[in-house]
Amino acid sequence: MQEDKKKSRRKFFELGIKFGLLASVGTVAVAKAFDDEDNSEMVELMSTDGHIMQVPASEVHDMGHKQHDGYDPRVGFPDKKFVMVVDLAKCKNALKCQESCNKNHYITGENAWLKVYKMQESEKTAPYFMPTLCQHCDKPPCVKVCPVDATFKRQDGIVLIDNERCIGCRFCMAACPYSTRVFNWNEPDQPEAAHSGAYTPDHTGKPSVKGTVDKCDFCPHKIDMGELPHCVSACPNDVYSFGDIYEDAVTNGSGQTFKLSELLKERSGHRLLEGLGTEPSVYYLPPTERLVEFEEGMENYTEFQSVKKSEE
Amino acid sequence: MKPYDKLIQDLAPQKFGMRGKIWVAFLLVVILAALYAYYQQFDKGLIITGMRDYALWGVYISNFVFFVAISLVGSLVTAILRLSGVKWSTPLTRISEVIAVAAIIMAGLTIIIDMGRPDRIYYIFLHGRLQSPIIWDVLVITTYLLISILLLYYPLLPDFAILKKHFSNKPKLSKWYGKLSLKWSGTKKQTSIYNSSIKTLSVLIIPVAFGIHTVTAWLFATTYRPGWDSTNFGPYFIAGAFVAGAGAVVVIMFVLRKIYHLENYITDLHFDKMGKLLVLLCLVYLYFNVNEYLIPAYKSTNEESAHLEELFFGGYAPLFWTVIIGGLIIPVIALVFPKGRKPVPLFIIALLVVLGAWWKRYIIVTPTLLHPFLPIQGVPESWRHYFPTPLEWTITFGTLASALLIMTLLFRYLPIIPIHETAEERGILEQDKTETL
Numbered sequence A: 001m002q003e004d005k006k007k008s009r010r011k012f013f014e015l016g017i018k019f020g021l022l023a024s025v026g027t028v029a030v031a032k033a034f035d036d037e038d039n040s041e042m043v044e045l046m047s048t049d050g051h052i053m054q055v056p057a058s059e060v061h062d063m064g065h066k067q068h069d070g071y072d073p074r075v076g077f078p079d080k081k082f083v084m085v086v087d088l089a090k091c092k093n094a095l096k097c098q099e100s101c102n103k104n105h106y107i108t109g110e111n112a113w114l115k116v117y118k119m120q121e122s123e124k125t126a127p128y129f130m131p132t133l134c135q136h137c138d139k140p141p142c143v144k145v146c147p148v149d150a151t152f153k154r155q156d157g158i159v160l161i162d163n164e165r166c167i168g169c170r171f172c173m174a175a176c177p178y179s180t181r182v183f184n185w186n187e188p189d190q191p192e193a194a195h196s197g198a199y200t201p202d203h204t205g206k207p208s209v210k211g212t213v214d215k216c217d218f219c220p221h222k223i224d225m226g227e228l229p230h231c232v233s234a235c236p237n238d239v240y241s242f243g244d245i246y247e248d249a250v251t252n253g254s255g256q257t258f259k260l261s262e263l264l265k266e267r268s269g270h271r272l273l274e275g276l277g278t279e280p281s282v283y284y285l286p287p288t289e290r291l292v293e294f295e296e297g298m299e300n301y302t303e304f305q306s307v308k309k310s311e312e
Numbered sequence B: 001m002k003p004y005d006k007l008i009q010d011l012a013p014q015k016f017g018m019r020g021k022i023w024v025a026f027l028l029v030v031i032l033a034a035l036y037a038y039y040q041q042f043d044k045g046l047i048i049t050g051m052r053d054y055a056l057w058g059v060y061i062s063n064f065v066f067f068v069a070i071s072l073v074g075s076l077v078t079a080i081l082r083l084s085g086v087k088w089s090t091p092l093t094r095i096s097e098v099i100a101v102a103a104i105i106m107a108g109l110t111i112i113i114d115m116g117r118p119d120r121i122y123y124i125f126l127h128g129r130l131q132s133p134i135i136w137d138v139l140v141i142t143t144y145l146l147i148s149i150l151l152l153y154y155p156l157l158p159d160f161a162i163l164k165k166h167f168s169n170k171p172k173l174s175k176w177y178g179k180l181s182l183k184w185s186g187t188k189k190q191t192s193i194y195n196s197s198i199k200t201l202s203v204l205i206i207p208v209a210f211g212i213h214t215v216t217a218w219l220f221a222t223t224y225r226p227g228w229d230s231t232n233f234g235p236y237f238i239a240g241a242f243v244a245g246a247g248a249v250v251v252i253m254f255v256l257r258k259i260y261h262l263e264n265y266i267t268d269l270h271f272d273k274m275g276k277l278l279v280l281l282c283l284v285y286l287y288f289n290v291n292e293y294l295i296p297a298y299k300s301t302n303e304e305s306a307h308l309e310e311l312f313f314g315g316y317a318p319l320f321w322t323v324i325i326g327g328l329i330i331p332v333i334a335l336v337f338p339k340g341r342k343p344v345p346l347f348i349i350a351l352l353v354v355l356g357a358w359w360k361r362y363i364i365v366t367p368t369l370l371h372p373f374l375p376i377q378g379v380p381e382s383w384r385h386y387f388p389t390p391l392e393w394t395i396t397f398g399t400l401a402s403a404l405l406i407m408t409l410l411f412r413y414l415p416i417i418p419i420h421e422t423a424e425e426r427g428i429l430e431q432d433k434t435e436t437l
């Protein structure tokens, strides 16, 4: 309940085509439930030309599921190009992102799709934490090598895997320089929920299939509902921002929206292993002027574990 | 006995003796064990192997590369030597073609064993995309298999006709040989088609052979991984393949000569020649190895040196140096001396070479995968290492046994030494013909 309430306060940035972006079904519903007597709750929205405006939550209406006719999970959303910014200065290895990702994608193997690396370039440079997920490369080496078109690149920039197509050759894993792909070495022991509904590559892990590859999917199932990816909204430190490169805007978990180009310019954004020419969709802001202590993050650091096994 | 009859007597396929039967039974046991292990894998998934997300390929893939490598010898002995007019290689052509066919069949099967979803194998044809090196591999391997089978089969036509007559007291066997001989009677027209098809195939098989192993090298070289990311990889693999293949021919010809008493046909001269060939091939391969390891070591980028240190001084060092020294340097030294090229020493050296070649593939595949660009974190400690599990070994031995079984059966029913060609070379064919006509 508490968490729901907190979430309801969180303002969402919508990635719709239409002017007037809206909060998600769930959020609005929950917001309504809590704020019935007091209708003054405001939601921050951004227009396509970048203006932020406040609108009473009660005025925001759900547009419903946008899986309108013609939406093809292999083609993706029209006129969109998704991008993520990871602020290394803010990461203190809270691991809420990973937890949320693992839970919502029903990850039951040993290896998480989202990992927070403990990095240190050289002896004298400062250590920092680096969250890493599929970089949704614009020139994805994984897609290039897949023999059966099981892993593919969509027009909105997202790289997905169709696990009904994958033959399990693992060539894509060998090709990915970011070690972000995970194989289902055995029959995944997933909860019932992972098997509900028809399979679509849109929601990786629902279900995972023995002998096929999984990885971060950039949460098209959340985008579709006008919400942010699980990791973005779960991070308590606003490390992640997510958005559309055409709109030049990214929004973090607290609902703050930034102009992407300015953010990257001011903070000298970079991408991982840029030299390889993979053209990732994930940008990193350097761990300078950190507000967080590296040592603090070490409390959460377990070198050999990225997926909590449920004991219940 | 007329020389021609003696020749047929010597070279016609023989029934398995006691030893042969035990050998086949042994191979069958190994294969059955492997089938059981594979059933486990099919049922439970690749979890039964030692592979995990970092060591995502393992002994299956290195074994696959080994098979592809060995199969190249078919083109070396039958095509390259044949086309360059080398006469001494005639008795070795069939042996190498049989090795090639067996190896390439097993290469194809081994790659299926490695797949997570072997039940979807036909997707390769249904949804194949031409930009994937795996599709290139599928294309060249099937082409190579086809040409290799033809190159094994065509030279057999006259032999089958001979065998049909030879086994006339065994109607069933004789009938089969007759069918397989495609009504070969040795007319001028037949001979000319026969000669030109073999020549065409010999020419055709060379680029395809280079193709299969180059593409196999590209499976690795098309990734960014340190240790694989090399423009040298195609020729490096080809050079290594010829070493492995030539070694395999020596081993097999030694064994066959012993068992079937072929001393008159596979002579010390053949061992001497093969020994010389092997030195040459080893030296070429050594040269590629120097390129492959020394230049990255000289530059020592972070990624490369992590990988190379592991090979030179780390956990893989004992294996690495054994393979380089035992499988390449010692053979070169030993084979320079004529004594080293006598049958027995050459056999032992060739065995070393083949073993070295097998392990060499292993250290090409595995260590690289354990040195990715981002550090290995957040996975169980055991995932930082790789060693095949007993079930994985069982399956691997099963593939090796299957290759040996295919060879054994082919050598059981086919003349090991081409009868017709040998007769022709020894000038005893015509005489026989005029007699029988």
Ligand code: SF4
Residues within 6 Å of the ligand: A133, A134, A135, A136, A137, A140, A141, A142, A143, A159, A175, A176, A177, A178, A179, A180, A181, A215, A278
């Ligand atoms: S990060 Fe790896 S898996 Fe993701 S798109 Fe790039 S190459 Fe593919």
Ligand code: SF4
Residues within 6 Å of the ligand: A145, A146, A147, A148, A149, A150, A151, A161, A165, A166, A167, A168, A169, A170, A171, A172, A173, A212, A213
């Ligand atoms: S493992 Fe699956 S997704 Fe990856 S390359 Fe092979 S078929 Fe494609």
